[in-house]
Amino acid sequence: MGGIHLHYIVPGDDFTRAGEASADLKSRLKKLGVPPTAIRKVSIALYEGEINLAIHAGGGDIDVEITDDTVRMCLSDQGPGIADLSLAMSEGYSTAPDEVRSLGFGAGMGLPNMKKYSDEFDIQSTVGVGTTVNMAVSIA
């Protein structure tokens, strides 16, 4: 297996730390000389994912693989799962409580933004079991 592999753990109890993985990945990609537009796509997609893990799932895991032409990100959690995926993917739909909105999130843009900024996007979810999101962004 070629490429660089990274693993991040997103805590579920400290919202202020959500974003640390995206910030770390962003600086690594910068050092690797990845084009800025591609870095921005990766950063935003992963950041929204981290926020989701922190506010909806009680935390989770992120695995990243960087190859010459692609950044692949897998976000997995053992949270409550999503009952209606197509509804969750529509812009403006949110189940976030008021306290999350007061923090600046929960506008129903998280999953749509993740899809928008990734070149490949796949989400699998089972209620009561958890959710797995796979995203890939081309950096060639």
Add this chain to the structure above:
Amino acid sequence: MTISQILETLNARLLTPEADCSREVHTACGSDMMSDVLAYVKDQAVLLTGLNNPQVVRTADMMDMVCIVFVRGKKPDDLLLSLAQQRGIAVMSTDLTMFTACGLLYEQGLRGGVG
């Protein structure tokens, strides 16, 4: 316009003294919802917000924004300011409301980015 000109236009206080205020800002975005900010890619933008938590800096960082303006006299804490300092993002605070601050910058020729 430059960050210095934004400071002057909004009669704002610079909270990150080491920031390079000669940097150019090309577009502006005013919002308290960070996911809305993340939905629009902008070039060298300034973020105007009334939201006061570290995710404001993280959002600005992900978007490669160069400046954050806190409206209505909001004062961010040291954690937020040190995070901004590390990322090279200028932070300022103005007593103006969001509407007035955005209006003044618009009047000076600043525009929103492409959605």
